[in-house]
Amino acid sequence: MATVGFVGLGIMGRPMLKNLLKAGHTVIAYGRNAKKLDACVADGAERGASNRNVGERASIIFTMLPDGPQVEEVVLGQDGILEGCKPGALIVDMSSINPLVSQKIAAACAAKSVDFMDAPVSGGEPKAIEGTLAIMAGGSEDNFRKAEPFLKCMGSSVTLTGAVGAGNVTKLANQIMVACNIAAMGEALALSTRCGLDPDVVVNAVKGGLAGSAVLNAKGPMLIARNFKPGFKIQLHQKDLRNALQTAEANRMFLPLTALVQQMLLSLMGDGKGELDHSAIATFIETASRVEVKRPSSTA
Numbered sequence: 386m387a388t389v390g391f392v393g394l395g396i397m398g399r400p401m402l403k404n405l406l407k408a409g410h411t412v413i414a415y416g417r418n419a420k421k422l423d424a425c426v427a428d429g430a431e432r433g434a435s436n437r438n439v440g441e442r443a444s445i446i447f448t449m450l451p452d453g454p455q456v457e458e459v460v461l462g463q464d465g466i467l468e469g470c471k472p473g474a475l476i477v478d479m480s481s482i483n484p485l486v487s488q489k490i491a492a493a494c495a496a497k498s499v500d501f502m503d504a505p506v507s508g509g510e511p512k513a514i515e516g517t518l519a520i521m522a523g524g525s526e527d528n529f530r531k532a533e534p535f536l537k538c539m540g541s542s543v544t545l546t547g548a549v550g551a552g553n554v555t556k557l558a559n560q561i562m563v564a565c566n567i568a569a570m571g572e573a574l575a576l577s578t579r580c581g582l583d584p585d586v587v588v589n590a591v592k593g594g595l596a597g598s599a600v601l602n603a604k605g606p607m608l609i610a611r612n613f614k615p616g617f618k619i620q621l622h623q624k625d626l627r628n629a630l631q632t633a634e635a636n637r638m639f640l641p642l643t644a645l646v647q648q649m650l651l652s653l654m655g656d657g658k659g660e661l662d663h664s665a666i667a668t669f670i671e672t673a674s675r676v677e678v679k680r681p682s683s684t685a
Contacts, residue, residue, distance in 0.1 A: 390446035398449035440469025453486035472498035484550035505556035509616035523552030571667025620659035
């Protein structure tokens with residue numbers, strides 16, 4: 386068993402940390418939100434005094450934060466993790482950020498003989514709780530081997546996709562496919578409802594065929610039940626698509642579907658829906674078509 390650090394104790398971070406504890410590891414936790422930190426200490430983690438303090442006390446540190454600016458601040462900022470790390474330490478950022486930012490942070494770490502990997506995840510809160518996340522890692526093979534036993538405490542699928550930054554490129558690809566899939570599902574179920582069909586019947590009819598997907602299985606029932614409790618928030622998915630478009634621009638790529646869905650997400654955020662689960666992407670279609678996806682029995 387090992388002593389590891391963990392910074393970022395939100396919807397995803399706390400259950401990921403708890404799975405490291407369940408595996409028997411000692412976890413030094415830190416986050417700005419005192420209540421969230423207290424909750425993790427109650428779960429069995431040791432209390433970190435600061436980002437730097439976590440770096441001082443652990444040789445491998447995991448971060449799970451909203452976006453690139455937060456990762457830069459926590460790792461590279463004043464009193465940051467890097468200030469406390471000893472040479473040979475490994476920082477594994479599990480946030481979903483712009484791959485260029487991952488590479489910038491890796492270079493700053495390398496200048497102080499500290500290793501860095503990006504290892505973003507997919508699966509949302511349910512799979513974070515289960516410890517069955519899909520983890521897409523970017524880094525050297527040596528660092529991957531060092532991190533892999535810990536990553537397997539949090540995920541059922543752990544894949545090295547390339548050098549630093551490759552994990553976040555893979556995650557952006559994942560987020561493009563998920564967002565476009567939810568939008569397409571919204572169009573399909575809105576059309577079915579307008580035509581008088583029961584959306585539950587439609588989902589069950591198509592899920593065994595080529596249109597079936599993990600997105601349909603997870604998000605279709607949420608849409609039909611009008612359950613938008615966030616497992617992954619619209620505002621975070623918008624951030625991911627923004628990072629995808631920035632990465633595309635840097636590589637002179639044309640991503641028209643991504644751009645369209647990102648604009649839908651921005652519109653939903655403008656309507657105050659940014660905190661809802663990303664299954665609510667489908668509500669953009671509902672509003673535009675003036676139809677609500679729901680079971681016939683609940684139709685007024």
